[in-house]
Amino acid sequence: MHRPAFSVKITQMTELPQKKLLQEFEPIFYPKSIAVVGVSQNMLKPGSFWFKTIVDAGFDGNIYPVNPRGGEFLGFRVYRSLREIPEPVDYVIVSIPRESVPSLLDDCAANKVKAVHFFTAGFSELGDSSGHKLEEELVEKAREGGFRIIGPNCIGIYSPESKVPYGPGGKAGKVGSVGFISQSGGIGEKLIELGIARGINYSKGISFGNGIDLDSPDFMEYMAADPKISVIGAYLEGTRNGRRLFNTMKAIARVKPLIVWKAGRTDVGAAAAMSHTGSLASSPAFWSAALKQCGAIEVHGVEELADTLLIFQQLKHYKGSGNGVAVVGGMADGGGGISVSASDACAELGLNIPPLTTRTRQGLTNLLGQVGSILRNPVDVSQSGSNPSIIKEALKLIFADPSIDLAIIQIDTGVLLKYLPWEALQALNTVFTDLRSSQDKPIVIVSPPGVAEAERLEMEQALTQASIPVFPTMERAAKAIMNLSQYSHFQTTLGN
Amino acid sequence: MHRPAFSVKITQMTELPQKKLLQEFEPIFYPKSIAVVGVSQNMLKPGSFWFKTIVDAGFDGNIYPVNPRGGEFLGFRVYRSLREIPEPVDYVIVSIPRESVPSLLDDCAANKVKAVHFFTAGFSELGDSSGHKLEEELVEKAREGGFRIIGPNCIGIYSPESKVPYGPGGKAGKVGSVGFISQSGGIGEKLIELGIARGINYSKGISFGNGIDLDSPDFMEYMAADPKISVIGAYLEGTRNGRRLFNTMKAIARVKPLIVWKAGRTDVGAAAAMSHTGSLASSPAFWSAALKQCGAIEVHGVEELADTLLIFQQLKHYKGSGNGVAVVGGMADGGGGISVSASDACAELGLNIPPLTTRTRQGLTNLLGQVGSILRNPVDVSQSGSNPSIIKEALKLIFADPSIDLAIIQIDTGVLLKYLPWEALQALNTVFTDLRSSQDKPIVIVSPPGVAEAERLEMEQALTQASIPVFPTMERAAKAIMNLSQYSHFQTTLGN
Numbered sequence: 005m006h007r008p009a010f011s012v013k014i015t016q017m018t019e020l021p022q023k024k025l026l027q028e029f030e031p032i033f034y035p036k037s038i039a040v041v042g043v044s045q046n047m048l049k050p051g052s053f054w055f056k057t058i059v060d061a062g063f064d065g066n067i068y069p070v071n072p073r074g075g076e077f078l079g080f081r082v083y084r085s086l087r088e089i090p091e092p093v094d095y096v097i098v099s100i101p102r103e104s105v106p107s108l109l110d111d112c113a114a115n116k117v118k119a120v121h122f123f124t125a126g127f128s129e130l131g132d133s134s135g136h137k138l139e140e141e142l143v144e145k146a147r148e149g150g151f152r153i154i155g156p157n158c159i160g161i162y163s164p165e166s167k168v169p170y171g172p173g174g175k176a177g178k179v180g181s182v183g184f185i186s187q188s189g190g191i192g193e194k195l196i197e198l199g200i201a202r203g204i205n206y207s208k209g210i211s212f213g214n215g216i217d218l219d220s221p222d223f224m225e226y227m228a229a230d231p232k233i234s235v236i237g238a239y240l241e242g243t244r245n246g247r248r249l250f251n252t253m254k255a256i257a258r259v260k261p262l263i264v265w266k267a268g269r270t271d272v273g274a275a276a277a278m279s280h281t282g283s284l285a286s287s288p289a290f291w292s293a294a295l296k297q298c299g300a301i302e303v304h305g306v307e308e309l310a311d312t313l314l315i316f317q318q319l320k321h322y323k324g325s326g327n328g329v330a331v332v333g334g335m336a337d338g339g340g341g342i343s344v345s346a347s348d349a350c351a352e353l354g355l356n357i358p359p360l361t362t363r364t365r366q367g368l369t370n371l372l373g374q375v376g377s378i379l380r381n382p383v384d385v386s387q388s389g390s391n392p393s394i395i396k397e398a399l400k401l402i403f404a405d406p407s408i409d410l411a412i413i414q415i416d417t418g419v420l421l422k423y424l425p426w427e428a429l430q431a432l433n434t435v436f437t438d439l440r441s442s443q444d445k446p447i448v449i450v451s452p453p454g455v456a457e458a459e460r461l462e463m464e465q466a467l468t469q470a471s472i473p474v475f476p477t478m479e480r481a482a483k484a485i486m487n488l489s490q491y492s493h494f495q496t497t498l499g500n
Numbered sequence: 501m502h503r504p505a506f507s508v509k510i511t512q513m514t515e516l517p518q519k520k521l522l523q524e525f526e527p528i529f530y531p532k533s534i535a536v537v538g539v540s541q542n543m544l545k546p547g548s549f550w551f552k553t554i555v556d557a558g559f560d561g562n563i564y565p566v567n568p569r570g571g572e573f574l575g576f577r578v579y580r581s582l583r584e585i586p587e588p589v590d591y592v593i594v595s596i597p598r599e600s601v602p603s604l605l606d607d608c609a610a611n612k613v614k615a616v617h618f619f620t621a622g623f624s625e626l627g628d629s630s631g632h633k634l635e636e637e638l639v640e641k642a643r644e645g646g647f648r649i650i651g652p653n654c655i656g657i658y659s660p661e662s663k664v665p666y667g668p669g670g671k672a673g674k675v676g677s678v679g680f681i682s683q684s685g686g687i688g689e690k691l692i693e694l695g696i697a698r699g700i701n702y703s704k705g706i707s708f709g710n711g712i713d714l715d716s717p718d719f720m721e722y723m724a725a726d727p728k729i730s731v732i733g734a735y736l737e738g739t740r741n742g743r744r745l746f747n748t749m750k751a752i753a754r755v756k757p758l759i760v761w762k763a764g765r766t767d768v769g770a771a772a773a774m775s776h777t778g779s780l781a782s783s784p785a786f787w788s789a790a791l792k793q794c795g796a797i798e799v800h801g802v803e804e805l806a807d808t809l810l811i812f813q814q815l816k817h818y819k820g821s822g823n824g825v826a827v828v829g830g831m832a833d834g835g836g837g838i839s840v841s842a843s844d845a846c847a848e849l850g851l852n853i854p855p856l857t858t859r860t861r862q863g864l865t866n867l868l869g870q871v872g873s874i875l876r877n878p879v880d881v882s883q884s885g886s887n888p889s890i891i892k893e894a895l896k897l898i899f900a901d902p903s904i905d906l907a908i909i910q911i912d913t914g915v916l917l918k919y920l921p922w923e924a925l926q927a928l929n930t931v932f933t934d935l936r937s938s939q940d941k942p943i944v945i946v947s948p949p950g951v952a953e954a955e956r957l958e959m960e961q962a963l964t965q966a967s968i969p970v971f972p973t974m975e976r977a978a979k980a981i982m983n984l985s986q987y988s989h990f991q992t993t994l995g996n
Binding site for chain 1 (some may be wrong): 687688693737767775776777843846853880982
């Protein structure tokens with residue numbers, strides 16, 4: 005389903021071929037040197053905390069604290085200005101008041117820095133003309149000085165491979181193949197946090213705030229060209245150049261799955277977006293139509309964005325249409341109500357829950373008996389007596405059914421632990437991970453929160469590591485599968 | 501908003517006045533004696549496990565194990581038949597094969613039992629005529645014997661006040677004022693589990709399966725009459741008498757909030773409902789229209805049902821229309837993206853997020869400054885420096901605004917713990933619980949899952965105990981508030 009990351013198609017939308025794109029963004033995502041402007045002895049200041057965070061994460065390039073007062077910080081010499089630093093700096097993090105920003109840009113030019121990231125806020129998002137004017141001045145200085153700007157009003161890069169955490173106090177999670185682009189620093193932070201909690205592993209991410217120079221299309225082009233990234237997630241509030249964003253998304257969605265959450269859809273949301281990143285909004289209907297036309301997958305919240313990135317990461321080789329889904333419940337007690345409500349959730353979201361073939365049903369009846377079980381699809385395996393071998397046999401029968409290409413299995417840790425010892429739950433997990441590796445049809449687990457959270461999270465972690473995506477509700481699992489199959493259908497229309 | 505539990509209106513729909521209803525159901529929900537038929541020495545059998553569960557829970561009435569082989573079980577004399585038991589039994593739990601059920605009913609009549617609950621399955625849900633015939637036979641015998649039937653194919657009662665847990669292995673949670681009626685045993689179990697996890701405390705609950713004798717309208721009438729219950733939640737798959745159910749719901753919704761989740765809405769869901777409880781489904785549009793006409797609140801899943809029961813329990817004295825909601829975020833880091841997406845979620849679900857008055861905004865600007873904050877509504881308090889006194893002052897200003905009658909506050913434990921020590925989070929919680937008790941406008945907290953689950957759950961528990969409802973997402977909080985305000989509007993149309 006996924007073609008190799010780079011394709012000739014990407015050159016159709018931009019003058020920059022892949023190699024040049026990768027080179028241009030290398031100092032940003034793989035910096036050899038970082039300067040933090042606005043480090044002081046006060047550890048509560050973001051600049052100081054940020055500097056310490058990068059040092060603690062084990063960043064192995066050169067790192068320079070900058071403050072006009074000089075001195076020492078955490079054993080590092082504090083430079084009075086970027087001009088004093090003995091090498092051109094790849095990536096500069098700026099956390100100083102906005103009034104001091106213009107003169108800093110002259111220092112950047114003098115040092116020949118590659119990219120400047122402004123954590124500093126107080127620009128166009130204030131809604132007055134002075135902010136806009138200051139932004140124009142910044143862009144002009146960057147053009148003259150030959151460097152790029154990220155922000156202002158943002159958290160900048162997340163690059164676990166380079167050991168650069170995301171913002172002050174951040175941690176670098178596991179390195180993976182997911183890329184994210186977020187206009188909001190907080191949403192980027194939440195995506196990373198959900199990644200660590202749920203096993204979504206990022207190659208890199210970026211928060212770009214007001215996006216006055218490098219904007220969402222720039223980062224999309226780069227991530228499309230980057231062979232380390234297999235799926236791109238984006239949180240957007242608006243853009244300065246809608247036509248360019250549209251053309252970029254259209255080109256990129258042909259190369260890699262592009263998942264887009266466009267916020268500021270409602271009037272009150274749009275007003276908040278204006279105050280947040282100075283973004284002017286368009287109507288939600290316009291955005292939905294445009295995203296569909298591009299082949300991008302539209303999502304509607306941070307949970308759905310994370311769910312969709314997770315399923316693309318976990319099931320990246322899945323070529324099924326998602327149109328033949330088996331729903332299995334009742335691992336210990338009666339799975340009847342779950343079967344009924346799961347059917348509703350899946351069917352309402354457009355998934356097809358086909359009846360199993362007579363042969364499969366006969367096999368299940370022989371294995372499980374009939375009384376108290378629902379064996380049509382959804383399948384209620386509660387008559388298995390929670391015996392892992394019987395559950396495994398039942399799942400094998402279901403997977404052998406030609407009308408099924410994916411199974412959603414509901415396990416409720418809190419309920420199961422009422423009836424079974426912890427070892428039995430682990431044996432059940434092993435059934436799923438064995439089946440995941442021994443045959444091609446993917447497994448999706450629904451594991452709802454309840455009274456045994458520690459055990460539930462342990463189960464989830466083991467499943468995630470075995471490439472099984474785990475969701476807290478049937479609705480969210482069904483929506484993620486629909487998003488995956490939407491991409492599969494889109495690829496088919498492209499002849500891929 | 502909530503009138504006293506009992507009202508003359510309830511007598512308009514039924515021949516039974518309150519006192520008679522309470523008397524009739526007393527042996528079911530407050531049994532003085534319980535017999536479990538189908539107890540054996542094998543602890544894996546549901547009957548044995550169930551018996552032990554009730555004993556372990558500290559049930560203080562008489563409890564009798566029954567098995568034709570007699571003997572002893574856990575130190576109790578095993579009776580060979582109900583006929584041997586020296587007193588009429590209030591509540592009999594039956595867990596034996598369906599073939600043995602008819603003769604058991606003769607024993608019930610001989611003992612003069614009050615109510616029989618059949619865990620035993622294998623009746624109309626099998627979809628063949630023998631199941632229906634057997635059910636008719638059961639109802640006839642019950643009429644002749646003067647006792648009532650619960651089920652078959654269900655888990656029966658949950659009565660924490662009587663120390664009767666719900667099914668084998670169940671625990672009795674805290675006693676509260678919520679009642680539930682569930683056609684599915686598993687959904688009832690999940691409701692109890694979510695109750696223990698999230699602070700929804702039940703007065704009583706019932707799973708009634710195929711409902712061949714006592715059906716959903718009977719339990720609704722009883723719970724409407726029961727002064728201990730303030731809100732009723734129902735999971736329904738179908739009914740044998742639609743007209744009666746409709747009339748009952750219509751009468752009851754005038755007395756107490758009635759929250760209904762009707763499953764089997766889709767074709768595949770309806771087929772599963774047929775196999776599960778032998779229920780014939782009607783179209784979802786019909787159900788939605790009927791529920792609306794009754795004044796019942798329709799929900800669409802176990803999460804929304806639990807969310808709605810929680811908010812009714814926590815905010816039972818809330819009389820606001822829910823039309824002036826303040827959304828507050830950014831307790832530590834930037835709350836910008838959260839503000840934008842929260843605005844979308846609330847506005848799309850119909851909540852009104854009015855702009856704050858000039859006076860309130862001026863107060864907030866004086867308190868927080870402007871740069872980097874959004875102070876229109878949603879309000880981003882990230883410039884408070886996470887100082888609890890400043891956050892408290894900001895919330896007081898917001899609550900003093902005449903256009904606001906409820907505040908949704910977003911706290912993200914995982915993100916907060918990046919910046920703040922645990923004590924600071926507890927101080928923040930204290931700000932919320934203090935404000936909850938010191939003024940009238942309710943607080944709703946959104947606390948999304950992430951990387952610090954143990955701490956998040958501890959925060960949630962403290963908030964719940966202070967009558968603050970907590971939800972995992974903005975969307976779910978907004979939906980629950982909408983459901984609450986729907987009831988408030990309905991009461992207004994009644995002139996209450």
